[in-house]
Amino acid sequence: MTHTMTALITGAGSGIGRALAIEAARRGYTPILVGRTKSSLLETQALVPDVQARIVVADVTTAEGRHAIVEAAGHRLDVLINNAGTLSVGHLRDTDDAALEQMCATNLVAPMAVTRDLLPALRQAQGRVANIGSVFGDIAYPFFAAYSATKFGLRGFSDALRRELSGSGVGVTYIAPRATRTAAEAEFAALVEPLAMTLDSAEQVAAEAWAAIKAGRRESFPRGKERLFVKVQRLFPSLVDRSVGAQARDTRTLRALEPVSKA
Template sequence: MTRDSRPTILITGAGSGIGRALAQEAADDGWHVILVGRTRATLDDTAALIGPDAATVLPADITRAEDRARIAAAIGPRLDVLVNNAGALRAGRLTDLPDEAAAAMISTNLLAPILLTRDLIPALRATRGRVVNIGSVFGDIAFPYFTVYSASKFALRGLSDALRRELAGDGISVSYIAPRATRTAAEVEFAALVEPFSMVLDPAEKVAARAWRGIRAGRRTVYPGLAERLFVLVQALSPRLIDRALIKQAHAPAAKAALSTLPEDAKS
């Protein structure tokens, strides 16, 4: 991979949503962006959007060991920022969740970031770089019908804290970004639950702009707004209040009805 004087950021899941918007933020700020994702066509679309000179397209499935090795080889000895953004989401009752859907969420949201980060630590150490994990407010407040997704994001938040403490001696920093529900392609998986849970969905561009400001400022964590920070504080200090609110919403007729309208593959 040809290098120039620009700092380099690698973003997984860069073909759409938050990953694409974050690539735009980085490119606008003068960074060279390495776009990683499973689908070449969507990565090419992102590259066209941010400008071919700002991007390197690297199709890869981060859940595959051979693809992670190929990423590490392509990166070479130096990387300034790694953004673990790629994710998988499936909503619905746990009793309706197929094995493969649960495995995909754990593999994509947690195991792949662990292993990709491990493989890229030498390149990050060379620049005293930063690992950025894109989590979710669902990683602080566990939502019913998002059971495995919430569990994977709770674990990613724990990974971020542990890595921050472990890698400090190498000069590598860690940021955890926790957006609330976001308008991305994954929205189709839970759209029916938005109204019953009174969710507010942010545009991916808004999430990315806030995330990029936090990354550039070297922030430890980035949450979307005052309301979410308040809810996280209440969850920590008085979880029974959150229990009561979410149990009431989860078992209301509107939520029960919404479950039956989730995509068929979410109920298989």
């Protein structure tokens, strides 16, 4: 009996999640599309007409949502991609409790809880967990303080889980894209130029993520200067302190933040 490979993707209604679903279908997986908005998930489903993609309307931050996800995955799951995330940008002093709690709940607590709940199905398939982090999970950026903290946490979770599951047949890949052209770009668009950000397409991120998943790599970083900066950050963090600190103090950066701070 031929086994149909399945890939469950959270945040599949748009952006990187949608691109990950399309790439999954291209590689022969049946995607299980998870998100909070049914209409967005249906749009993603329509983009993969040649596979029997399933949709699960669920909030990954709730126990009820995670129960629905487990029910949809069934007894066997080949790939879990924890992609759902949220972002709030600006001075920490202007970040309210609701934004802090939402980022922590969505970007960090939910991936841990979803992975925990799906471990039996992943073990059955000897599958793989892929956590979509960020370059900001290595290079902590000013004005992205809480977001960076959640991605640092996700990277730590990925490393710890990989070691915990060693010998079980379940692998863990941490994927760290740089800034990406998605709807979330609107949150930081004013900072792209003053912080000299390079933006990738969601399709490029998805292709590189799936290449890392299929190769069984422990982590994946974008090609280019960011990969070098990650190495410098790990070896000589004070150099990054000086460079990024100067960007944070630059008048162009502070002017770009003014509309965000007043929002």
